[in-house]
């Protein structure tokens with residue numbers, strides 16, 4: 455057990471400061487439904503202060519030798535590792551996810567993000583184009599300026615640092631906003647920034663609501679690039695403001711991902727991973743496979759085994775060692791998920807297991823828990839199968855042919871990720887090529903190599919993160935041509 459701060463404040467110009475309005479709102483622990491801290495209710499004025507600090511810091515930070523930026527980022531990574539247990543505890547309390555998941559995935563990935571981009575900047579290079587003896591061109595990569603980084607609540611520190619680390623490595627200064635629903639680890643990152651000796655104004659973190667703080671970041675004329683991860687609807691709003699201002703935009707949005715299971719798959723590996731890809735983090739991972747398509751030959755067997763394994767998942771308090779499914783992030787989100795389960799019933803779906811809120815013993819009886827839920831019998835075009843639910847809810851649907859399953863998989867507006875299970879190598883690649891997804895996993899799930907491009911097609915986003923692509927995003931290419939004649 456650790457003591458967590460009771461007041462989440464802003465980090466501006468190297469200092470922890472109150473919001474100018476002095477207003478705060480409640481931060482709820484989803485495992486108990488009780489307030490456990492308060493969050494700065496910042497607004498445009500705080501964003502202005504943060505942006506001015508970032509503008510001031512930019513000339514020095516952007517021209518610092520790569521080796522120096524590497525050292526700062528490595529120091530942050532080391533401090534995250536040193537505080538691993540504390541940060542994992544904070545993430546679990548703030549988000550409702552099982553503590554052991556935060557320890558295994560979220561916090562290690564946050565330090566990995568800093569380490570990856572600290573080292574990536576040392577290997578970053580640009581092109582030269584040489585016209586024999588007549589001219590010589592080289593591409594000068596210039597950090598774009600102040601970058602705005604906005605992230606969601608499902609993987610709070612993991613996704614926040616996935617934006618901040620490449621922006622800082624590239625030489626940008628940053629105004630960042632975490633989700634107002636899960637601000638705690640972002641606040642603890644400010645303390646780490648101070649401890650790491652990060653120069654003033656290089657990283658600024660402003661807390662508060664999306665329509666106030668987020669919108670002010672998007673609208674600020676001096677913020678040149680926006681890296682956003684969140685819902686598709688918010689992404690649309692952001693694009694409509696930022697695009698006419700000619701800002702650089704990276705949008706990582708929602709998903710409704712297919713998990714395609716052929717009869718010739720490695721069954722044991724598939725079923726074990728499918729439990730993960732359906733219900734990890736209470737199904738609140740943008741990459742979860744929420745639409746499961748199963749070749750008819752093995753449909754009944756799959757259904758029985760999958761239901762049995764899902765029923766045995768332990769829903770419980772996030773801090774308990776044996777908990778596999780923790781709380782969903784908020785009461786509002788819980789009600790949204792439950793409303794989709796009701797919708798599925800109206801659409802003639804059959805609930806094979808789960809389907810309800812789960813009430814735990816005190817002190818967790820007001821927490822936001824939902825039983826992992828499997829639904830069958832729905833047409834692939836119905837709303838339950840088309841809209842993102844983002845909870846521990848999956849549908850299962852049989853298929854007969856490759857063509858049929860590709861049509862069903864591609865029928866949604868989203869195109870983030872897909873999983874294919876088959877031992878037939880030719881088919882695996884053939885299907886992968888036809889799926890409208892930015893990421894396709896074959897016989898695996900959430901297998902991430904940070905060097906690879908990450909992002910979605912269609913309504914799942916614009917642009918790619920990961921590897922040098924993120925460094926490219928935070929840089930502006932300038933071609934410099936020298937006449938050699």
Ligand code: NAD
Pocket residue numbers: 604605606607608609613631632633634662663664665667668669670672683684685686688689691692706707708709739740842844870910914915
């Ligand atoms: P959200 O869109 O409601 O909020 C995301 C962030 O945007 C928050 O910080 C919020 O305060 C801010 N925001 C809200 N309105 C804004 C505005 N007008 N201007 C600027 N910022 C604003 O999303 P959420 O509910 O926090 O997260 C869940 C969504 O995120 C799901 O749709 C999920 O699929 C998606 N997601 C996508 C990825 C990916 O990599 N593609 C990863 C994780 C989550």
